[in-house]
Amino acid sequence: MKLKVRLSILFAVVFAGITLLLNAYVYISYADFRREEFFQRLRIKAVNTLHLLEDLQEIDPEKLRAIGQNTLNPLYEEKIYIFDNQHQLVYSSIDSNHAVSYSERLLHQIEEKQYIEYIDAENQHEQIGIKTKYKGHDYVILASAYDNVGRRKLQNLIYSLLIASFVGIVIGAVTGYIFMQRAFKPIEVLSYNIKSITERNLQQLVPVNPSQNDEITELAYSFNQMLQRLDAAFDSRKAFVRHASHELRTPIARMMSDAEQALNKNLTEQEYKAVLQVLVKDLDQISELINSLLLLSRTAKLERVDGLKPERIDDILFETIDKAIGVRPNLKVSVEFLPQDLENSDLFALSCDKSLISTVFMNMLENAAKYAPDQKVNVYLDEDDEMIYAYFVNGGKTLSPEEQGYLFTPFFRAANSASQVGHGLGLSICNRIARYYGGYVQYSISAEKENQFLVTFSKKIEGKNYYTEI
Structure with a gap:
């Protein structure tokens, strides 16, 4: 059942309930009145x-009865009995041929x-009983009438209220449905426009009337913004596939060419070894690219993990430095602690996945080793009540403002990386991991005109669901 039909039915039910309650109030009030x-x-x-009985005692009761029936606005089936203080009947509005039924108990109750x-x-x-005193005498009066x-007026009122309620409910239901039709018309138009948008025409936005400042217009604006984000995400995904295909196709094409040449020629053992060495080098490059893509996919949607034990960032850093030097023996790393209170065991503690933090540090150290002419990097650790800061500073050619804008885009490589082997995925992975821990990666040029990368982690966040488009 559509929402407008449900709301129309709900409106009709509420209107009917209110109408019936009001009519019931009118009926009960009139009945009491x-x-x-x-x-x-x-x-x-x-x-x-x-x-009249006391003032005209000399008149015969039969004549008084006739006067009462003809001149005192008699009520329908009226019966009046008057008793003295001895409970003797002194007057009856009906003739003496009709028996008068009453009980002593009732008379005592009235007294x-x-x-x-x-x-x-x-x-x-309707019946009443009155104990009264007139001209020094006590009397008990019993009176009843229909x-x-x-x-009849009350019965006619019931019929009128029922008819009015039925007509009012019908009119209210029809009016409510028409109102819902008009109220939901913009939503139906919006739904029609949304259905016409597919993955092939994400650039087509939903028409919006700027003169209308209502919830439907806000919904249309929000939907258009979502379309723009989806379009950008699709473009980013296409660019990612294109770059990944290019990065894979180049070494594979080179390997196929070397293999075909080796098969078409009679080579010596040394020449075959040279060809195999080239193939192994290309396979290493492909393996590195695949591992980077897997890590990038892993960091695309990191799920929150509770119960992680605190790890010291400085310990992870030193372990990572040892691994990096094992891979690049010429790498020279100096570490400096900026906080003064180094005795505090919780100084650089962070509840985290140790392997993710190590991945960030390893990428930073490898970047410094690649682009610093002297393969030297200075690391500075700092912290405050909320954040942990790690600065990686190395020499080499700095980045232009245009290059800095694309620094964390997957597969982007700056001009200073043309002579280096790589795929442009490391900084994107680092930034995602840092953002997962409530921080970020930021590039700047130091006062000494050196490359400076700032990596931050939040102490307040153990990890949150985080997603970003590739």
Whole structure:
């Protein structure tokens, strides 16, 4: 069931409920008013009859009964009984041929409470009992009547309210549905425009009316922004595939060419060894590229891992330096600690995956070894209450502002890397790992015109779900 239909039904149900509650209130209020008004009329009629009986004692009761029935606005099925203080019947509004039924218990109850009123459950007659005193005499009056006119009005009110409720509910339901149709029309248009957008035309944006400042317009703006991000992600993914294919195709093509030449020629053993050495070198390059791609894929979506034990960043750094020197014996690394309180065991503690932090440091050290003429890198460690900072400073040609803008883009290689073997993935991997730990990698040119990379990690974040497009 569509949302607009559900909301229309909900609106109709709520409107019907409110209408019925209001009508019920009107009916109950009128029913109470009718009952109270009729009891008042009956009370006045009973008291006036007593006064007339006392003031005209010389008149025969039969004549008084006739006067009461013809001149005092008789009520439907009216019955009035007047008793003296001895409970002797002194007046009855019906003739003496009709038996008068009452109980002593009822008369005593009236004398005790002074006034009672109730509705007979059998015949629905309103009945009252009054204890009163007039001209020095005590009297008990019983009166009953049937509110024929009032009950007919009440019944007519029920019919009128039911008809009005039905008509009102129908009108409300139709009006609500029409209103929902108009309210959801922009959403239907937006849905139609969204369905027309596929992966082939992500540049096609949803039309937006700037003059309308409502939630639908905000949704359309948000959707267009998402389309732009998706389009950029698709372009980035295509560029990634294109660069990866190029990086793989070059060594593979070179290997195929060397292998074909070796097969087509009669080479000596030394020449075959030379060809195999070239093939091994190309295979190493492919293996390095595949490992980098796997690591890049791993860091594309890192899941939060709880319960990691704290690791000291300086210990990881020294272990990584030993590995880097083992690979590049000419690498020279100096480490300097900027904080003064080096006795604190929690100074550089970070809850982290040790292998990820080591990967960052290894990439930084290898970059310095590649691009620094003297293969020397200075490392500075610093920290504060929230962050850990690692500075990697090395000589060599610095980057231009244009190159700095693409520094963390996969497969980007600056002009100073033309003579170096690599694929341009290291800094992108480092930046993703640093961002996973609430930090970043930043490049700058130091005051001494040297390359300076700042790597930061947050002490407050143990790791969070992080995703970035390749």
